[in-house]
Amino acid sequence: MTTILNDDPELLARIRHEDSGVRRIALLELADYADDEHIPVFIAALNDPAADVRTQAARALESCESPEGTAALALALADADEDVRAAAAQTLSELKQTSSAAPLLPHVSHASPYVRAAVLRGLRELRVPGSLGPALVALEDADATVRREAVSVLGYLKHPDALTPLTAAARGDAAPEVRRAAIGALGYAGDAVPAHVLDTLLNALADPVWQVREEAATTLGKLRPASAAGALTALLDDDYWQVRLRAARGLGRLRHAGAIAPLAAALSHTIANLRKEAALALGEIGDARALPALAAIQDDADPEVRKSARLAIGQIRKTAGSAA
Incomplete structure (x- = not known):
């Protein structure tokens, strides 16, 4: 079989043991070697009569990727057992x-x-x-x-x-x-x-x-097309704060000064994550008109919001200094 297994007859015997639990643990130990020589052992174990052994074999093939192992795992995706299928799918996702x-x-x-x-x-x-x-x-x-x-x-x-x-x-x-x-x-x-x-x-x-x-x-927000600024600003009134948060982030990246007022209004929202993103966006925009609103949340109950406000204020002042 393989060099390691030939040197360890006890492990080889356990891989061939009549008890499926013993076989499964033996495969688990063999996988720790992460040796490509063991790929045929794991592939053969994908046809083991015990589902828990087949599951372990599918997991073990993650440590030694090969076209042969991948082909065997693809077949295991149609296994009758749900756990085997899931293990094969997980290993394939790590290719x-x-x-x-x-x-x-x-x-x-x-x-x-x-x-x-x-x-x-x-x-x-x-x-x-x-x-x-x-x-x-x-x-x-x-x-x-x-x-x-x-x-x-x-x-x-x-x-x-x-x-x-x-x-x-x-x-x-x-x-x-x-x-x-x-x-x-x-x-x-x-x-x-x-x-x-x-x-x-x-x-x-x-x-x-x-x-x-x-x-x-x-x-x-990732693509930053200037023509999207108006639509993103309107999205600051969305019913879901998660949507408003992403709109705020995008407006900051666009440095859209037209969003200062709605972003400042978002600084009083009940969701701290939204307050934080609105503050950071105002800092990216860099307009001094946002300073009073940011100063008002320097004592916010949430430490991340306070930190974001300080960063934004510093960013705006730096921008103003550069412009001067």
Whole structure:
């Protein structure tokens, strides 16, 4: 078998033991070596009659990534036991080597939506060009989880050809989690934001689901298109403080002086996190007109808010000094 197991006949005997509990612990010990020589042992254990042994084998393959192990894990995604499937999916999500993509790609079209979603999740961080086509196809999948994972793959690839399909998903997908993921993925559009991307993000600020509005505000804050300032300012009146917080952050990055009054009003909100973000945004804007409102919260009950107020005041004074 392997060198270590040949040198340790007691461990080898436990891997072959009739008691599944003994076999499982033996695999756990073997995994501590993190040695590629043990990959065939773990692959063989994925066919063990005991589910807890198969689960341990799937976990153990995380420590020694290989195309052979990845191929075996992809098959384990269809295991009859839920814990085995979950362990295989988790290990696949930790893949780092681009060579692991090849054995995964054929499973993107698997009959099971669970398998399709897990495979796409495994492909995400590998960023291989070959995953572009399958991910674009998966955007039309009947299962929302599969579509969401496809969006993630495209977001990681950052391919220009994916921008239009992503905007379509952001605008028209029936599942809020897919719209939200697509809006977040559009953050790679770059400094020169295409018009159709900007229109999609601005449209999403009126989405009926607050998490989608929150993500749209976040992405606009990252991209910082000047034309979004008015819409983000209006979002400071959103019913959800989480959305207001992201709008405040985006306005700070845009340095939009027209938002000083609503940001100053947010300094008295009951949610401390929102007060903090509003203070930081005012500091980024750097307008001295915000100083009285910031001075009024220097004794805020929340220490993070007090700290943010001090930082903002210092930032504004520094900006004013530079201008002078």
